[in-house]
Amino acid sequence: xxxxxxxxxxxxxxxxxxxxxxxxxxxxxxxxxxxxxxxxxxxxxxxxxxxxxxxxxxxxxxxxxxxxxxxxxxxxxxxxxxxxxxxxxxxxxxxxxxxxxxxxxxxxxxxxxx
Amino acid sequence: xxxxxxxxxxxxxxxxxxxxxxxxxxxxxxxxxxxxxxxxxxxxxxxxxxxxxxxxxxxxxxxxxxxxxxxxxxxxxxxxxxxxxxxxxxxxxxxxxxxxxxxxxxxxxxxxx
Numbered sequence: 001x002x003x004x005x006x007x008x009x010x011x012x013x014x015x016x017x018x019x020x021x022x023x024x025x026x027x028x029x030x031x032x033x034x035x036x037x038x039x040x041x042x043x044x045x046x047x048x049x050x051x052x053x054x055x056x057x058x059x060x061x062x063x064x065x066x067x068x069x070x071x072x073x074x075x076x077x078x079x080x081x082x083x084x085x086x087x088x089x090x091x092x093x094x095x096x097x098x099x100x101x102x103x104x105x106x107x108x109x110x111x112x113x114x
Numbered sequence: 115x116x117x118x119x120x121x122x123x124x125x126x127x128x129x130x131x132x133x134x135x136x137x138x139x140x141x142x143x144x145x146x147x148x149x150x151x152x153x154x155x156x157x158x159x160x161x162x163x164x165x166x167x168x169x170x171x172x173x174x175x176x177x178x179x180x181x182x183x184x185x186x187x188x189x190x191x192x193x194x195x196x197x198x199x200x201x202x203x204x205x206x207x208x209x210x211x212x213x214x215x216x217x218x219x220x221x222x223x224x225x226x227x
Contacts, residue, residue, distance in 0.1 A: 039131065043118070043204050043218035044157070089157065101147070101170050102206075103217060104157040 004092050006105025013080055014113050021075045021108045023090035028071070030092040035064065035075050036101070038087045047088075048075075080112045115139065118207050118219035126225045132193040135222045139186050139207030142202065146188040148180060151202040160203075163188055195226045 005024045023033075031052055036044035050057045050064040050073065057064045061078040072098045077084055090105040119138040122179075127133050139146050148160040159172040163182035180190045192199055202223050206216040 005157050036218075041220070043120075043220045046215055046217060049215065091157075101159045101162060102157075103159070108166075111116070 004103050005106045006089060006090050006108060008108060009106070010109040010111070012091075012111045012113065015081060017112070018045045019084075019110055021078055021088055021090070021110075022072065023074065023105050024070075024072045025092050025103075026071065027092070027102075027103075029094050030103075032093050033064070033066065033073050034093075035062070035090050036089045036104075038089065038092065038107075043065050044089060045094070072099050077110075082114050085110055085112050117219055118205055120203075120205050120219035121220050122222060123220065124223045124225075126227060127195050128227055129195055129197060131195050133193065133195060133224060135190045135192075135203055135205075135224070137186040137188045137207075137219060139188070139205075140217060143209050143217075144186050145216075146182055146207045147206045147208075148185065148188070148190050149204040149206065150154030150174075151221070152200075152202055157204070158199075168170070177204070192224075197226050200224060200226045 003026055011019050023044045034049035035047045037047045038044040048059045048062045048064055050066050055066050057082050063076040066073045088108045091102040093102050118159045121136045123193045137146055147162040149157050151157045160174055161168055161180050162170045177193045181190045202221040204218050204221045206218045208216045
């Protein structure tokens with residue numbers, strides 16, 4: 001019930017490509033879905049987040065698509081750059097009620113080739 | 115505005131010892147959560163503190179404990195260290211916990227030998 005499944009485990013694209021990372025969740029009580037970017041030796045940095053009342057959210061080159069009925073959401077990176085090479089984590093949590101407890105996906109290691 | 119500060123950045127301890135890690139949240143943030151990151155298990159929630167009270171706890175043994183001070187700074191303690199406790203320990207702060215974004219520190223890399 002608490003699991004968030006993320007795929008693929010790794011992804012290699014050419015510069016300018018559009019990598020897509022997918023996540024699926026089970027717990028229908030989740031209502032806040034952030035994405036984090038992590039570089040080696042650093043902590044995860046919040047990229048973008050979405051709530052299930054919208055189907056898409058864009059911030060710069062990053063777009064989240066959300067499908068509530070399928071319990072799936074995905075991250076698209078437009079015009080990807082070598083500097084986007086990092087590990088990306090999706091996460092989910094309940095935004096109300098009890099305290100914050102992020103449930104993370106297993107991570108996707110993205111490599112953008114120059 | 116300063117970010118989340120974790121100290122120390124690196125630690126090497128021997129099996130059986132205990133260790134204390136520190137986290138200073140972003141100014142004004144009252145919620146501090148701790149996570150363990152390992153290659154095998156990924157990012158796993160340890161516990162969350164808000165206004166000096168533990169509000170939520172993950173599925174970790176009692177050797178893992180924490181506390182929060184009145185200035186919102188938090189410490190995490192691991193007693194009787196095991197080799198499997200080697201990990202990156204991350205602290206995240208948010209304004210009040212639920213419904214607000216969580217910002218992570220750079221983590222403390224703990225190696226148990």
